[in-house]
Amino acid sequence: MEKKFNIDVVILWVDGEDEAHKIKVAKYLNNVDLLNSKGFKTRFNQKNEIKYCVDSILKFAPYVNSIYIVTDNQIPPFLKESNSDIYNKVKIIDHKVIFNGFDEYLPVFNSNAIETMVSKIPNLSENYICFNDDMILIKPTKPTDFFDINGIPIIRGKYMPFESDKFFKKLAIILGLKKIKTKGYLGYKRKQDFFFKLMGKSNKICVNHTPFSFRKSTMEIFFKMNPDIFLNNIKFRFRNENNALTQSISAFEEVNNNAAILKNDYQLIQLDSPKKNIFWIKLKLYLGENNPKKIFLNIQSLDLYSVSKVNYLKNWLDKLYL
Structure with missing residues (x-):
């Protein structure tokens, strides 16, 4: 059955190697030594993953209406170099547009803050999917992979205990095999814990690094009813451990209101470490490519991978989109 509504895509993007961006970051960073740390740089550096992300959407999700790339006075190189209309669905949205009326919080380098303002993109459809620029489609998809025929979001997530409550993690800490995460650690799973604890829950809906389905009205209503969480999300220029993930907010609200379909299969091939050897990478890609259920690929910190x-990876992706 054909979809009865538009579906847009939103992608946050930054070129961290741009000198103007580096100068801007340094101006607001208390510890400038962080500029040279791998953990900090990899949040902003890129290897043109955005092109593969966009190309994958155009090829494997042709039903998408518009692709909004949200950025800070930058344009991805592949758009500058293209002379064709292949990218006519792509629209650049500057931070100034979505932070209109909240200009005092600019410039911002915090993806949580930017995601909080996504619903303010002009003409954004009620139903939209958020991608990171390192999320790539590898097989044909249907609208119903993200929303049912009535626009109810498909949320890929699993009920899981908080990280601090997991038995084997507790045991590893007791045995001295694992360190306790200190205050300020901004891990993805711990940030999910933070929000569900804030909402008084005893466990969480754990989401992964996959494209995430949102309804604009859900986010607008939540932030209207919770202005303290809204302000706390946008006031930090850099990531803060007390930011609430928008994915967790959406999962909490939609599931609580029986307005979501919870899918416990992430359908994901995840390359989560540049330290893994090439044979492991080839095996993961081979198994995923031949598993019809795997439709997403996430390559984390590609800028830290070896040249080979x-x-x-780029050759593998190039063949996929020929």
């Missing part, structure tokens, strides 16, 4: 691994 980057070349292999």
Whole structure:
């Protein structure tokens, strides 16, 4: 059955190697030594993953209405270089547009803050999917992979205990095999814990690094009813451990209101470490490519991979989109 509503895509993007961006970051960063740390740089550096992300959407999700790339006075190189109309669905949205009326919080380098303002994109459809620029489609998809025929979001997530409550993690800490995460640690899973604890829950809906289905009205209503969470999300220029993930907010609200379909299969191939050897990478890609249920690929921190691994991955992706 054909969809009865528009579906847009939103992608946050930054070129961290741009000198103007580096100068802007340094101006607001208390510890400038962080600029040279791998953990900090990899949040902003890129290897043109955005092109593969966009190309994958155009090829494997042709039903998408518009693709909004949200950025800070930057344009991805592949858009500058393209002379064709292949990218006519792509629209650049500057931070100034979505932070209109909240200009005092600009410039911002915090993806949680930017995601909080996504619903303010002009003409954004009620139903939209948020991608990170390192999230890539690898097989044909249907609208119903993200929303049912009535626009109810498909949320890929699993009920799981908080990280601090997991038995084997507790045991590893007791045995001295694992360190206790200190205040300020901004891990993805711990940030999910933070929000569900804030809402008084004893466990969480754990989401992963996959494209995430949103309804604009859900986010607008939540932030209207919770202005303290809204303000706390946008006031930090850099990531803060007390930011609430928008994915967790959406999952909490939609599931609580019986307005979501919870899918416990992430359908994801995840390359989550540049330290893994090339044979592991090839095996993961081979198994995922031949598993019809795997439709997403997430390559984390591609800028930290060796040249040979980057070349292999790019060649693999180039063949996929020929």
